[in-house]
Amino acid sequence: VLDVLLGGCKTTEPEIHFVVGEALSFVAVGSSSHAVPVCPLKYTSNPDREKAEVAFPHLKETLQAVVVLSKSDMDSTRQAACVCLLCFIQHCGHVPAFQEYLLDIQNVFVTMLTERNDIVQEVASRGLSLVFEHSPAEQREILLETLRDTLLKGRRSGRHVDKKTKVLGEEVVGKQPEGASLTTYEELCTMADNLNQPDLVYKFMNLANHHSIWNSKKGAAFGVSLIAQHCKEALQEHLGSIVPKLYTYTYDPNLKVRLAMTNIWKAVVTDPGRMVAQYFGAILDEIISGLTHPQWRIRQSCCMALAEFLRGVDIRKELVEALPLLWTECMRVRDDIKESVRTAADSACKSLSKVTIRICDSSRGENGKHAIALVLPIMMEKGMLSSVEEVKTISLATINQISKNAGTLLKPHIAKLVPMLIEGLTELEPKVLSYIALHVGAQSDEMQDKLDNARVAASKGSPLMDVANQCLHHVDKTVLCDLAPALVALLKTGVGLGTKAGCAQFVVSLCSKCRDDLTPYAGKLLHSLVNGLQSMSSGVRRSFAACTGHLVKVAKESSVSRLIAILSEWYLEKEEEELHHSAALTLQAMNRHANDVVQQHSSDILPLVFLAMHAKPKVSTQDEQNPLDTVALWQDIWQENTAGTEGGVRVHGEQIAKLLMKTVTTSSSWELKRQAAAGISTFCTKLGARLPDALRDPLLRSMITALDTPMWTGRHAVYQAAADVLRLPPSQGDSSGDAAATERLSLVTKLSDAMLAQCARKRYRQQALQSCSLFLSAVSVDRASTVQGIVAPLLALDSSGSNSDSDVEAGSSTVEKNHRQDQLYCSCFTLMGQAWPKKFNTFGEEDGKFMDLVLAHLAASSWKRRVAIWNSITEFASRCDTSTMDDRCKDAIKSPARQLLQYAAKNLTDQFQAVQAVALKAVESLVRMFGSGALRVLEEEEVNKLLLQQLSAMLQAATAAKLHERCRAMRDACVAAKPRGKSGDT
Numbered sequence: 001v002l003d004v005l006l007g008g009c010k011t012t013e014p015e016i017h018f019v020v021g022e023a024l025s026f027v028a029v030g031s032s033s034h035a036v037p038v039c040p041l042k043y044t045s046n047p048d049r050e051k052a053e054v055a056f057p058h059l060k061e062t063l064q065a066v067v068v069l070s071k072s073d074m075d076s077t078r079q080a081a082c083v084c085l086l087c088f089i090q091h092c093g094h095v096p097a098f099q100e101y102l103l104d105i106q107n108v109f110v111t112m113l114t115e116r117n118d119i120v121q122e123v124a125s126r127g128l129s130l131v132f133e134h135s136p137a138e139q140r141e142i143l144l145e146t147l148r149d150t151l152l153k154g155r156r157s158g159r160h161v162d163k164k165t166k167v168l169g170e171e172v173v174g175k176q177p178e179g180a181s182l183t184t185y186e187e188l189c190t191m192a193d194n195l196n197q198p199d200l201v202y203k204f205m206n207l208a209n210h211h212s213i214w215n216s217k218k219g220a221a222f223g224v225s226l227i228a229q230h231c232k233e234a235l236q237e238h239l240g241s242i243v244p245k246l247y248t249y250t251y252d253p254n255l256k257v258r259l260a261m262t263n264i265w266k267a268v269v270t271d272p273g274r275m276v277a278q279y280f281g282a283i284l285d286e287i288i289s290g291l292t293h294p295q296w297r298i299r300q301s302c303c304m305a306l307a308e309f310l311r312g313v314d315i316r317k318e319l320v321e322a323l324p325l326l327w328t329e330c331m332r333v334r335d336d337i338k339e340s341v342r343t344a345a346d347s348a349c350k351s352l353s354k355v356t357i358r359i360c361d362s363s364r365g366e367n368g369k370h371a372i373a374l375v376l377p378i379m380m381e382k383g384m385l386s387s388v389e390e391v392k393t394i395s396l397a398t399i400n401q402i403s404k405n406a407g408t409l410l411k412p413h414i415a416k417l418v419p420m421l422i423e424g425l426t427e428l429e430p431k432v433l434s435y436i437a438l439h440v441g442a443q444s445d446e447m448q449d450k451l452d453n454a455r456v457a458a459s460k461g462s463p464l465m466d467v468a469n470q471c472l473h474h475v476d477k478t479v480l481c482d483l484a485p486a487l488v489a490l491l492k493t494g495v496g497l498g499t500k501a502g503c504a505q506f507v508v509s510l511c512s513k514c515r516d517d518l519t520p521y522a523g524k525l526l527h528s529l530v531n532g533l534q535s536m537s538s539g540v541r542r543s544f545a546a547c548t549g550h551l552v553k554v555a556k557e558s559s560v561s562r563l564i565a566i567l568s569e570w571y572l573e574k575e576e577e578e579l580h581h582s583a584a585l586t587l588q589a590m591n592r593h594a595n596d597v598v599q600q601h602s603s604d605i606l607p608l609v610f611l612a613m614h615a616k617p618k619v620s621t622q623d624e625q626n627p628l629d630t631v632a633l634w635q636d637i638w639q640e641n642t643a644g645t646e647g648g649v650r651v652h653g654e655q656i657a658k659l660l661m662k663t664v665t666t667s668s669s670w671e672l673k674r675q676a677a678a679g680i681s682t683f684c685t686k687l688g689a690r691l692p693d694a695l696r697d698p699l700l701r702s703m704i705t706a707l708d709t710p711m712w713t714g715r716h717a718v719y720q721a722a723a724d725v726l727r728l729p730p731s732q733g734d735s736s737g738d739a740a741a742t743e744r745l746s747l748v749t750k751l752s753d754a755m756l757a758q759c760a761r762k763r764y765r766q767q768a769l770q771s772c773s774l775f776l777s778a779v780s781v782d783r784a785s786t787v788q789g790i791v792a793p794l795l796a797l798d799s800s801g802s803n804s805d806s807d808v809e810a811g812s813s814t815v816e817k818n819h820r821q822d823q824l825y826c827s828c829f830t831l832m833g834q835a836w837p838k839k840f841n842t843f844g845e846e847d848g849k850f851m852d853l854v855l856a857h858l859a860a861s862s863w864k865r866r867v868a869i870w871n872s873i874t875e876f877a878s879r880c881d882t883s884t885m886d887d888r889c890k891d892a893i894k895s896p897a898r899q900l901l902q903y904a905a906k907n908l909t910d911q912f913q914a915v916q917a918v919a920l921k922a923v924e925s926l927v928r929m930f931g932s933g934a935l936r937v938l939e940e941e942e943v944n945k946l947l948l949q950q951l952s953a954m955l956q957a958a959t960a961a962k963l964h965e966r967c968r969a970m971r972d973a974c975v976a977a978k979p980r981g982k983s984g985d986t
Helices: 002-010 014-032 059-070 075-092 096-112 118-134 137-153 185-194 200-227 232-249 255-268 272-278 280-290 296-309 317-333 339-359 366-383 389-428 431-441 445-460 463-472 477-493 497-513 519-532 538-551 557-573 577-593 595-600 602-612 631-641 644-651 653-666 670-690 693-707 716-726 738-758 765-778 784-795 814-834 845-858 863-879 887-909 913-930 941-957 961-976
Strands: none
Touching: 002 014, 002 059, 002 075, 014 059, 014 075, 059 075, 059 096, 075 096, 075 118, 096 118, 232 255, 232 280, 232 296, 272 280, 280 296, 280 317, 296 317, 296 339, 317 339, 317 366, 339 366, 339 389, 366 389, 389 463, 389 477, 389 497, 431 445, 445 497, 445 538, 463 497, 477 497, 477 519, 497 519, 497 538, 519 538, 519 557, 538 577, 557 577, 557 602, 577 595, 577 602, 577 631, 595 602, 595 631, 602 631, 602 644, 602 653, 602 670, 631 644, 644 653, 644 670, 653 670, 653 693, 670 693, 670 716, 693 716, 693 738, 716 738, 716 765, 738 765, 738 784, 765 814, 784 814, 784 845, 814 845, 814 863, 845 863, 845 887, 863 887, 863 913, 887 913, 887 941, 913 941, 913 961, 941 961
């Protein structure tokens, strides 16, 4: 009968297993089994049999057979054995002889708790509950201890494993190529061998062990939930170890485990709030230890438990002390490899952040102060510097709220917090911006400047700067003792545009908040800013310059003087454009934010500004201004601190003149020499006769020294400056003695000789000729011989009629060559016209050469050159005084003058109106020069007739009213001078 009944255990239907179990209970104890309420057989029954200690011959055999089935490799057989044992304990538990087998049955049920089958786990847990009811007190203690270990630690009894043992569930590790699942020990070993990775077997077994542990915990939960209803008092002494574990298990990711653990929690804990408060520290320790557990489901359940645990929790000392460890572990698990764990950790971090903000409130007193001291270092050192963006974000948000709520409790930490926040500006900046800046900067300074400005603006609007500004409200003299040195170090060693710009902006805010308290540290801060002003980044230079402009308001006088000296040195002795740009930006910032400081040091600043104003503007590739163009900055500073250029020059004339003269004579920079020369031109032009006598001779000497140097690029500016110095009118109220006048005349002569000597040099010859023309037009000196010696070779014609000594650059186009040659010729003739004194009455050999040279070039010259020639003739004729000229000179000048007059008459009808105008002017000057007497050529019939014809033709074609009037007046003069007795056109 036993064999037949046990053969029915091979099916998977639980109903059949229950029927077989009831039958087996009847086989074991006969009519004593409660499975048969009415005995169908007729036999004599002893009513005291159940109470007597009578041996049941088949009880032991039946139970041993079922226990053997519980160790089978087949799931259905183990399920049947578990159900049969439940039937045994349910229908035969009252039999005294059955008591000795309770421990064996208990062990089987505990083993069955590890099964993956929910039915088996529920049956085993029900069986354990019945075993507990029928067991004596000592055995109950053993059962509770076993269940507690299984529930808390996952302990389970071992089971023999052979090649056919099923160690994993369906599709846990996938399927075989033919479609079968990998479940048995043999299949797993075969796959590991095929992959040539024997160590995979251990990983598979570890995976199987993991599932088994959690199945045993779930099964133990079923058992404990049933037993707890009968032994609440017995469980009280174990609550200290059960409650912390049970609290985290109620948040298990597996729904079935979570429901099972929740049922235990409800059965064991009658007042959850009181229980959590009672075991607050133990639960908190359990959660902290599980946050970094090797098993992901424990990490996730602890994160979820922490999020709920902290919601509405009372502030306790244990919680305050645990904040650093909680934050450390939460930040770590926020970067977990599993997404669901990261999501749970994010929820935990948010709850922890809210609690931290609540604890660190100013109303918490010493607790709040202690909490801030514990939390802020973790936030700054691990949160802000974390490589996980989410950790950075939650840390920043927490620090921001703490800074708003902590009030004065934050003061001891500001010196460390603010530098850390400012350093984080670079960390939070997208890396792509640094990449773009690196590549854009090599292509365009303008694009680099725009990008830097955008990055600086972004750093100023960063949440980190908001937190730093919150801290600013609590900065005072005591905080500055530690904060100022940290800012000095950060300005020197800070990395990244965002950090440097943010630090400079914070110092600007400090200047407004702690003006007087900041004075002792202003010198060191200025020194650090000066180092940063040498940066290659325009954004850093602008930020540091603006910061310097604010800081000089609180700095000592000596620090400001030292700063101005450094800026002057950069501009006058360094050639890097970045340093010049920094100097301009800094002085402009000082002018905007500390104009009173600029006014106090105006004698040192404005001469430099005046010099720098004459720099060449930078050419931009676009319509916008070049970011490195400093000319506009210097002009802005000058205009805001002077009453116009002339007024500023008058007030600071001596300092400006000294700087200009020193620069033009001793500077090693060609560009600075050029700027100084241009400045001297402006200086002399604006002052004119008001230029003090004490400065005239030094200016003449400086120009002589500047000209007595090898050729350098931009030297033509010195020519213009020298011309402007020579053209200076006599000073107002000149009271210099004869010795001083003689010395000045000697200096003028030396300078004019040096200027004329420059015309012989090929480079900048054009500019030298023009400058000599300017100063000769203003002074009355006879330089005709010298000028003709310089000009004649330049105007000499070769056989082809082209210039044999032209300084036109090689490789120039034909049009450009012709244009430059025309300019050279025009300058030569202009200079020749200015070479005579204002009034002369002699006509010597040099004068005759001039006439011959003019006549030679009139016929073969272009219209531009003819204009210059006739202007030169006009200037010569206006200076020649024939009224006091002796007869020999008159005879010598008459013939070439007559020829010039005839050439001029012919040019009156030239196709170019410009030539007509200058030719008419030349006719007027020549006619005035001839005057009366022997030189009165208008009375000559040939000349008179030619003039009348040309003037009449010109009068008909002239359109300009002024030219028409002059032409009519000249014609009337010719008619009046017409020889008598001769016929001619009127």
